[in-house]
Amino acid sequence: MPELPEVETIVRDLAPFLLNRRIVRVQVWDPLLVRYPGRQDFNRRLTGRIILGWGRRGKYIVGRLSGGLTLLIHLRMTGRLLLNLAPGEKYQRAALDLDDGARLWYCDLRRFGDMWAYWPGEEEHLGGFNALGPEPLSPDFNSRWLAQRLAGRKAPIKALLLDQSLVAGLGNIYVDEALFLAGIFPGRPGGSLGPRELDALAASVKEVLTRAIEGRGTTFRDYRRGLGTPGEFQHQLQVYGRSGQPCLRCGEMLARMRAGGRTTVYCPRCQQ
Numbered sequence: 522m523p524e525l526p527e528v529e530t531i532v533r534d535l536a537p538f539l540l541n542r543r544i545v546r547v548q549v550w551d552p553l554l555v556r557y558p559g560r561q562d563f564n565r566r567l568t569g570r571i572i573l574g575w576g577r578r579g580k581y582i583v584g585r586l587s588g589g590l591t592l593l594i595h596l597r598m599t600g601r602l603l604l605n606l607a608p609g610e611k612y613q614r615a616a617l618d619l620d621d622g623a624r625l626w627y628c629d630l631r632r633f634g635d636m637w638a639y640w641p642g643e644e645e646h647l648g649g650f651n652a653l654g655p656e657p658l659s660p661d662f663n664s665r666w667l668a669q670r671l672a673g674r675k676a677p678i679k680a681l682l683l684d685q686s687l688v689a690g691l692g693n694i695y696v697d698e699a700l701f702l703a704g705i706f707p708g709r710p711g712g713s714l715g716p717r718e719l720d721a722l723a724a725s726v727k728e729v730l731t732r733a734i735e736g737r738g739t740t741f742r743d744y745r746r747g748l749g750t751p752g753e754f755q756h757q758l759q760v761y762g763r764s765g766q767p768c769l770r771c772g773e774m775l776a777r778m779r780a781g782g783r784t785t786v787y788c789p790r791c792q793q
C-alpha cells in the first residue's frame with residue numbers, strides 16, 4: 522500500500538505534466554471508484570477544468586482545479602496513477618484526457634481506491650480526510666503532540682501510529698522503520714512512552730520519511746512512480762520485510778509479531 526513517501530513521489534513525478542493543463546474528457550469504468558458525487562456528476566464537474574495545483578495530504582492526492590473544485594484521490598491498496606500506460610498494464614478503472622493529448626490513467630487491481638470531486642462546503646462527504654492528524658514533516662507533529670495524544674493509551678504504539686488521526690500518512694512499512702530507529706518495542710502501550718522516547722519517536726518518523734522521499738518510495742509489488750518506474754527505498758529498509766534476518770545494527774535475528782492487526786518486524790535487542 523502506498524504510504525506518504527510513495528504518494529509524495531507520485532505527486533512530484535506527475536506535477537510537471539499536469540499543472541495548467543485542461544481536462545478535456547473524463548472516463549470512469551469502475552462504478553466503485555467515485556465516492557462523491559455520483560459518477561456522471563463527477564465527469565461533468567471535472568470536464569473543462571484546469572489543474573491549478575497538485576499536492577498531497579497524508580496519503581491523499583489533492584488536485585486543485587479551476588473554479589474552486591478539488592479532486593481528491595486515495596490509492597488504497599493497489600491504486601496506480603500513470604501518465605503513460607506500460608505495455609501489459611491492466612486493470613484500467615478511469616482516465617483523464619488532457620488538452621495536450623496526454624492521458625492520465627488510474628489502474629487498480631483490487632479496486633479499493635477512491636475519488637471525490639467536491640466544492641467548498643461539501644466537506645461532509647469526505648469521511649476520513651476530515652479527521653487527518655498533522656503532517657508528520659510539519660512542525661505540528663512533535664513530541665508535545667504525541668504526549669498529549671498518547672497519554673493514558675493502552676494500545677500498542679504500533680497500532681496507534683497507524684491511526685491517521687494521530688499522524689497522517691504512515692502505514693505498516695514506515696511505522697516499523699521509525700520504531701526501529703527510535704529503539705522502541707512496537708508492543709509498548711502508547712501511554713508508557715517517556716519524554717525522551719517521544720522525542721526520539723517524532724524525530725525518527727521525520728527522518729525515515731525524509732529519507733524514503735529522497736529514495737523515491739518503496740516498491741515491493743504494486744507501487745509505481747507516476748511515470749511507471751519503481752521506487753528505490755526498499756534497498757534501505759532496516760526491518761520491514763526482513764523478519765528472520767540479522768539486525769543491521771546489532772546482528773540479533775529480527776523477530777515478527779502481530780500488533781494493530783498487522784505483521785510487525787522488530788529487533789528484540791535494539792527495541793525496548
Ligand SMILES: [Zn+2]
Nearest residue numbers: 768771788791
Ligand atoms: Zn538490533
